[in-house]
Amino acid sequence: MRIGQLAQLVGVETQTIRFYEQQGLLPPPDRQDNGYRVYTEKHGEGLAFIRRCRILGLSLAEIHELQSYQDDPHQPCTAVNALLDDHISHVRSQITALQALEKQLVSLRASCNDEREVEACGVLAGISEGNMHQQ
């Protein structure tokens, strides 16, 4: 299987696959005589794992960490769970921050209708005067 087929199979760009290889997330595959990369099913699974982690918002460093656990399957999985717990609390604090931000933006938006000149725009005035009740 060549890189384009693998890319299509998993739904990523070929460059992304090379990028993961370069970052040490995918093992370097064998090469044909012409230098083309040849992938096995294992690579497909590895790549799919990476993509699912990315969809879950894990960083490449965190994925790397998970892979190192996979390479040593007889240790307790406490660390895996801890990584996920950390990530969950990270996501939660992002949500909280964004909700506070949304409130701020909505109240700023409420300070203007569309029927003014820029000079008198409530939104611009609000930002300029710093009427920004912090979180």
Add this chain to the structure above:
Amino acid sequence: MRIGQLAQLVGVETQTIRFYEQQGLLPPPDRQDNGYRVYTEKHGEGLAFIRRCRILGLSLAEIHELQSYQDDPHQPCTAVNALLDDHISHVRSQITALQALEKQLVSLRASCNDEREVEACGVLAGISEGNMHQQ
């Protein structure tokens, strides 16, 4: 006022001020004979505006756009409000996505306790098997 004083006044790093100048967000200030930048109160206001926009999550490009409206104060402020509306809906969709993600992560986490080996870890198995009910 020199760059260090301005930086302290507004609460940013000196490099950030030079960066904004380079990006065209702050007008280039006059220079002393020795080449040091000299800032006025106007610059302080401009920088504070930028920072407040950043705190609201606006991109430098969006800030640039707002500045162009400020430079032409007699047009209607519809575009300003539209920019903010776009930003609000962007923030909202981020929140929605993160909430869906949180759900997914929590259910994944629930599939394992800490008392297993990595080999049997429910979290890793969940990711590997792709039991990821998409949004």
Add this chain to the structure above:
DNA sequence: TATTGACCTTATAGTAGCTTTATAGTTTAA
């Protein structure tokens, strides 16, 4: 006077996670 320290200058690189571009060699179908 010499030097120390705090400040300023520019230019360059690093961060995350790719994407884009440039340049070039290879394979395959018409």
Add this chain to the structure above:
DNA sequence: TTAAACTATAAAGCTACTATAAGGTCAATA
């Protein structure tokens, strides 16, 4: 045979800074 589609590498671009390097300026101190 020639063009399309694929592959390769290397390097730059994206965002919004932050950090580092190497050096010039200035005031106070020993």
